[in-house]
Amino acid sequence: MSLHASWMTSGLECLSAEEIRSSMASKKTRVVLAADRTTIAEISMVLSLAGPNICMLKTHADGVVDFDYARWMDEVVRPARKMGILIFEDRKFADIGHVSKIQMLGHQRIADWADIVTAHRISGPDIINGIHAAWSEVGRRGSILILAQMSSSGNFLDSQYTKKTVDSCKNIPGVCGFIGNGSDPTSIAALREAVGPEKLILTPGINLSPSESVMGQRYGHPSEAIRSGADAVIVGSGIIRSDSVSDAAALYAKATMDEM
Ligand code: 5BU
Numbered sequence: 472m473s474l475h476a477s478w479m480t481s482g483l484e485c486l487s488a489e490e491i492r493s494s495m496a497s498k499k500t501r502v503v504l505a506a507d508r509t510t511i512a513e514i515s516m517v518l519s520l521a522g523p524n525i526c527m528l529k530t531h532a533d534g535v536v537d538f539d540y541a542r543w544m545d546e547v548v549r550p551a552r553k554m555g556i557l558i559f560e561d562r563k564f565a566d567i568g569h570v571s572k573i574q575m576l577g578h579q580r581i582a583d584w585a586d587i588v589t590a591h592r593i594s595g596p597d598i599i600n601g602i603h604a605a606w607s608e609v610g611r612r613g614s615i616l617i618l619a620q621m622s623s624s625g626n627f628l629d630s631q632y633t634k635k636t637v638d639s640c641k642n643i644p645g646v647c648g649f650i651g652n653g654s655d656p657t658s659i660a661a662l663r664e665a666v667g668p669e670k671l672i673l674t675p676g677i678n679l680s681p682s683e684s685v686m687g688q689r690y691g692h693p694s695e696a697i698r699s700g701a702d703a704v705i706v707g708s709g710i711i712r713s714d715s716v717s718d719a720a721a722l723y724a725k726a727t728m729d730e731m
Contacts, residue, residue: 485603486586486614488647488671491557492702495526498555501697501727502720503527503673505561505707509536515546517711521720522554527587529559529705532579540580548584560585563618567594568601575605582609589616589650592636596643603645614647619662622652622676624687630661637665646670648702653677654689656699663700675705679726693726703727 495501504525506514514535518528528551532538551558560581564571571590575582582605590598599615606613617640619633628636640646648671651662655676662672678690693704706723713719 484607484612485645486612486647487644488614488669491587491614491647491671494555494557495703498526499728500524500526500724501701501703502693502710502723503529503559503703503705504710504720505529505675505705507531507534507707507711509534511535511537511539511542511546515550517716518547518551518554518556520716521710522551522556524717524720524724525556526703527557527559529561530585531561532581533562538579540583543579544584557586558584559587559589559616561589563589563591564598564602565591565594566598568597568599568604571598571601572605572608575602576608580609582606582611582613586613587616587647588613589618591618592640596639599640599643599645615645616648616650616671616673617646619649619666620652620658621650622654622674622689624689633662634665637662641666641670648672650675651701652689653696653701653704654681654691656691656695659696659699659701671702672700673703673705674701675707677704677706677723678709679722680709693723694729697727 502525504521506517506528508514602615619636621628651672651674652658653674653676674696676689677693681690696704704727710716710719
């Protein structure tokens, strides 16, 4: 058995899809905020404005130019927890299991604060064990979203890759779900069909104005993504680049809840 595989059998040492769904239900929103800002102060600001209307805060800690662990915990992580918001580090781990563990415990100490992280399935299933071994080492529970599709144009995650990824991961307790392509309702519906009802599907590539896309990003509508089978939508620019972050977050939250 590979690294710290006990969670695989017990299923008790990781955050389950059910727990995450119930956390989202209590916040009455299916919006994950992609806080793609580059300073702690800016991320803290968008969190405080959008907080009431989001269920998760998605970060790219390696893009934060003034990253400082103590400030990160005080100004981002603790306020998010106080608001009942899960922290999701979109690190897209892709290395061998042992190195992914090192990265989880590295400079940014992701294992200390992230409840959810993303990983590619490309390097093999031991990446899942490596990531969970890091959470075990710091005495925390978390879970992993595996990239089954991507929203960016020209990506190599074709339907065969998606199928192999889902088939090999959907019964693993340490995986709470999958990332799907929010820009294409047909792809989301196909992913839901393959995944079944248990695991989560979160979809980036969401904007109320599809024409906002830049640098190969593609966008779909939040309500359509939820209708097609997504549990939650990931929204960055649509909220953080709007004139009123709080109004935009409320608008997106409404778009994800009205369709239920
Ligand atoms: P946007 O500003 O709403 O386009 O931001 C989208 C976010 O979702 C951004 O943080 C990306 O890293 C993330 N993302 C994505 O856009 N597409 C993908 O396929 C995956 C993640 Br996986």
